[in-house]
Amino acid sequence: PDAVSVIATKRDGHTLSSDQISWMVDAYTRGDVADEQMSALTMAILLRGMTRVEIREWTDAMIASGSRMDFSSISRPTVDKHSTGGIGDKITLPLAPLVAACGAAVPQLSGRGLGYTGGTLDKLESIPGWRADLTADEMTRLLDDPAVGAVICAAGADLAPADKKLYALRDVTGTVESIPMIAASIMSKKIAEGTGALVLDVKCGSGAFMKSLDQARELAATMVELGTDSGVDTVALVTDMSTPLGLTAGNALEVQESLDVLAGGGPADVVELTLALAREMVAAAGLDGVDPADKLRDGTAMDRWRSMIAGQGGDPAAPLPVARHTHDVVADRDGVVTRVDAMAVGIAAWRLGAGRERQGQQVQAGAGVRMHVRPGERVSAGSPVFTLHTDTPERFDGALEALTDGWAVGDDAPAASPLILDRIG
Numbered sequence: 215p216d217a218v219s220v221i222a223t224k225r226d227g228h229t230l231s232s233d234q235i236s237w238m239v240d241a242y243t244r245g246d247v248a249d250e251q252m253s254a255l256t257m258a259i260l261l262r263g264m265t266r267v268e269i270r271e272w273t274d275a276m277i278a279s280g281s282r283m284d285f286s287s288i289s290r291p292t293v294d295k296h297s298t299g300g301i302g303d304k305i306t307l308p309l310a311p312l313v314a315a316c317g318a319a320v321p322q323l324s325g326r327g328l329g330y331t332g333g334t335l336d337k338l339e340s341i342p343g344w345r346a347d348l349t350a351d352e353m354t355r356l357l358d359d360p361a362v363g364a365v366i367c368a369a370g371a372d373l374a375p376a377d378k379k380l381y382a383l384r385d386v387t388g389t390v391e392s393i394p395m396i397a398a399s400i401m402s403k404k405i406a407e408g409t410g411a412l413v414l415d416v417k418c419g420s421g422a423f424m425k426s427l428d429q430a431r432e433l434a435a436t437m438v439e440l441g442t443d444s445g446v447d448t449v450a451l452v453t454d455m456s457t458p459l460g461l462t463a464g465n466a467l468e469v470q471e472s473l474d475v476l477a478g479g480g481p482a483d484v485v486e487l488t489l490a491l492a493r494e495m496v497a498a499a500g501l502d503g504v505d506p507a508d509k510l511r512d513g514t515a516m517d518r519w520r521s522m523i524a525g526q527g528g529d530p531a532a533p534l535p536v537a538r539h540t541h542d543v544v545a546d547r548d549g550v551v552t553r554v555d556a557m558a559v560g561i562a563a564w565r566l567g568a569g570r571e572r573q574g575q576q577v578q579a580g581a582g583v584r585m586h587v588r589p590g591e592r593v594s595a596g597s598p599v600f601t602l603h604t605d606t607p608e609r610f611d612g613a614l615e616a617l618t619d620g621w622a623v624g625d626d627a628p629a630a631s632p633l634i635l636d637r638i639g
């Protein structure tokens with residue numbers, strides 16, 4: 215094959231052969247296919263789509279670009295969770311130690327923030343001393359330790375390197391929002407990681423890549439099929455991301471909210487989703503008769519959190535960083551909050567310094583948005599709706615602008631909408 219003929223095949227709406235796919239992904243990873251050629255192909259894929267067979271072959275080619283991890287020496291069943299990304303989505307933080315407390319080993323490979331969506335590793339790095347980079351031996355040791363059983367860490371450079379390069383290219387060429395490429399990107403990493411079972415949280419709504427329920431269902435079904443075909447027991451929940459999860463978006467702010475959940479409190483929606491995903495993970499791991507809610511109540515999940523953080527060099531007792539400046543956004547009338555838009559809050563938190571404008575930039579640990587009310591709750595004129603946090607007060611204006619049309623107060627409560635929209639698998 216040659217790059218131009220592969221691009222032309224997809225441009226003209228034909229199906230790529232297995233040879234074309236494996237050659238193109240391999241040649242791109244090695245640097246023999248140029249960025250402009252791969253970006254033409256990813257745009258053709260975005261516009262023309264891929265068959266299930268092409269998606270399978272594309273995923274396999276990305277797995278083959280690196281090496282696979284192996285947790286077969288671990289005595290307990292392994293199970294991992296992956297979210298397609300959202301605003302205020304701190305669920306991994308309480309979930310990984312909770313599921314470890316239920317008896318599974320949780321090798322949670324996570325990422326950094328991308329655009330206005332937050333990253334689990336950025337959140338945890340607000341804990342003094344905590345390290346995202348672990349060797350394979352460190353991971354295995356912590357997962358095998360009966361007092362720990364969970365790690366949240368960065369993927370090594372050799373895990374699906376084709377995806378690392380492709381993701382960075384898609385990010386700057388408007389080609390992220392393709393169901394085949396998102397499915398292959400996520401599943402190549404999860405299959406190469408070698409987890410026995412996987413629970414997916416596919417986000418749907420303004421703060422997610424998938425804006426409609428139909429798109430989210432299709433992405434979920436595609437990923438479930440890829441996992442199942444590879445021997446990974448995979449199930450997906452489709453969940454709402456039109457409103458942020460919980461009351462915080464930002465790094466240390468979200469760690470604090472996760473600690474509230476582990477201590478038996480926290481916002482109802484965060485608790486609901488943490489428990490729903492934990493129940494799916496416990497079932498997928500084959501651990502019958504364990505109720506994750508008991509492990510939140512009796513403090514074992516919090517114990518696992520402390521040992522997991524300490525095992526990765528962090529000080530679980532250290533105070534979390536606090537931003538130097540705050541600014542309140544207040545309601546201008548009495549009424550009921552009818553809408554808080556996930557994307558608006560995500561962009562505000564990002565502009566306050568919780569996310570990056572350029573690759574490699576440092577994030578502010580204390581920056582972000584705290585919401586005082588959720589849709590359906592009452593406010594009175596002059597009472598705070600949001601508090602903005604930043605170390606750099608010149609950022610308030612940009613955040614305020616992002617929030618302008620992102621919330622509303624009216625006379626009537628909005629219709630209650632479910633958080634968990636579907637289950638596929």
Ligand code: URA
Pocket residue numbers: 298299381390395396397399400
């Ligand atoms: N997350 C990923 O890992 N890859 C995508 O393509 C989108 C979200």
